[in-house]
Amino acid sequence: MRILLMVKQVPDTNTNLLDESKFSRKGPMVLNPQCEYALDAAAALKGDGRVVAFTMGPSKARHALFRCLELGADLAYHLCDSDFAGSDVWATANTLSKAIMEFEPEFDIILCGGHAADAETGLLPTMLAAALGIPVINRCRGIRYEGGSLIANRERNGIPSELIVPSKSLVSMIQGSNVHRLPSLKDLQDARAKQIKTLDRGSLGLRKDECGASGSFTKVDAVFAADHSREGIELVLDDTDTALDLVIDVFQGDER
C-alpha cells in the first residue's frame, strides 16, 4: 500500500500561550492531534508498502515530520518557503496538490487529520481531494483491511456507517486508536536514516501569486479575544429551595 500522509504542526492549544494581538506561534508546538490518528492508521495499513509524509509550514514544522518518520513514515517532504506564509485553505490545497502531483503521483490512499487544532476549519481534506480530483471520505473513526478491501468507519451527522474506500481516495480521520505512542529506541535510530526533502515554491513550479498570502482569497481583518460573558444571578446551593425552584421554572418555560 502506497500511503501519503498530510500532517500539520500546531501550537499546543492546551497551554493557552496565545498572543491576542496576532496569530502567534510562540509556545510549544505539537503534531496536530487528529494527524496522530492518520499517522497511526498509516503505520497500521502500510504492510510492505511505503508511507510518505508531507507538511507545509515554517522550518520548525520539521518536528512534525520527525515524529512521522519515527512512527512509520519512510520519507518526508517539507514544503517550506517564505512565499507560502499566510496561505488560506485554498492556497494550501493548491500547494499540497502540486507537490503530490509533481513528486508522489502514484499512491493508493491519502490520509490526514480531519481538523487542525489551531485554525480548525476542517476544510482542507475536502478541498485537497477536489484539487486532485479524487473521492473524499471525511469523519473516519477507523480504517482496516477486510476481505481484500479497505473499509472505513465514517460517522456523518452522528450516524455511523461502513464504507468501501475506493482506490486513490483521500480519507480524513477524526478519531483513532493508540494515540501518543512513544517511539522505541530502534524507531528513533531508524528515523535517523530517513530523509526529509525540502520543497520550495520554485521546485513546485508555482508562481508567487498562486501560493501563500497572495494566492489566498480570504484575509484576516481583525482578531480579538472571545467574550461570551453575561449578567446573571448567583446562588449558593445552601439556598436549595430557591435554586431548585428556579431551575425547574426555567426548564418549564419561565424566561430569566
Place this chain on the structure above:
Amino acid sequence: MKEESCSTCPSKSACAGGCERSDAEMAEMYDLDADTTEGHMVWVELEHGEGVPKVSEVSLELLSKAKRFGDQRVIAVAFGRESVREIAPVLYSHGADTVYHVRNPSLIDFHLPTFAHGLTTVVERVRPNTLLMGATDLGMELAATVAWQLKVGLTADCTGLDIERGVLRMTRPTFGGNLMATIVSEGRPQMATVRPGAFPVEEIEEGRRGTLINWPIKMVEGTVAEQVSDVDVQDCASEPTELIISVGAGIGNLRNLELAKEAAERLGAELACSRSVVEKGWMEQTSQIGQTGRSVSPRVYLALGVSGAAQHQVGMSRSKNIIAVNNDPEANIHQIANVSIIGDVGEFLKRLLERLDRLDRANGASEA
C-alpha cells in the same frame, strides 16, 4: 502618431500616451471594480425520508439571517426530486425570494460530485454576492468542493456575519475558541459555512410568496465511497434540542452520571457533555458540545461540573438560559451563566430528583 479619440474624460485633447488620469481614477469613473454580483444564496440542506423532505434548521436560520441583511434578494437552492417543490413555501416564509430547485430523478442522497456541479452551475447563472451554508458535515464538504471549483475564498464555522456595502465580514472562533477572527474574502461569491444555532430564526412571514425555478441537471459521474452494510444513512443533521443537561468532569463518578441521566429523562432534556467526559470514556463523542463537538443553542443549558473552557463555550454560549452548577465560584462557566449555583453537583442532583419526586407526588395526588 495617430490621433485617437477617447471618450473617457471631458478633456478634448488627444490623450494617447499622455493621459494624466490614473488607472484608479479611470476605474472609479467607470466603476470598473464595481461588484456586479447580487443576492445572498443559501444552500438548503434537506432530510429526505418518506414524503416531503424536511428542511434542516440551520438552512432556515441562514435564510432568515440573509433576509435581515436587508440589502439584496435571497436565493435558496434545494436539491432533490419532485417533492422538493412542496417545501418552497417554507423557504419563502423564512426569507427566500427565489428558490432554485436543482432536480434529477435519481437525486436523493447526498452525492458530492453532483451536488457540487449543480450548485456551481446555479452560482454561475445567478452570480450571487454571497453563498452561505450550514457548517454541517455535508455543508462543509459541499462548500469546500464548490469553493475550489469556483476559485473563491471560503470561511468555515462562522458564528457572526455582517454585511457592509456588499462586503461580508465573517467572524469565527479560532485557536481553540480563545480568539475570534473576522475574515473578509476576495472574489465573489463570498462563501461561508455557518454554525448551526449561531443565528435565530426571526420574522417568519406565513404566506409570503416567491419564485420557483426548475434547474434540471445531469448526475455527475464520479466515484464516491459505497456503503458496506445497508443501514440507511439519513443525510441531515438531527433535530435541535430545546433542553440540554450537560455534564463535565465535575460530575465526578458514574453514580452521579446516572443521576444526571435520570434528571434529563424526567425533565425531557438531552444529556450532553464536555470533552473531558468523552475522554474518560463515560459518554460518546456525539454528545460532546464545543469546538470539536456540536454547537447548540437550546432554550436551557444546564451545565453540571463544567469549567467553561473557551472550547466548550464556543458550542453553547448562545443558549438562551445558561444555568451553571459548579462548586468553584471562580469557574469560567459562571461568567456566562444567567443562573450560577455554587455547590456540589452530586448534592444538587440528589435534591433536584427529590424535588421532582415531590412534584410528581403532588400532581399525582391532585389528579387522584
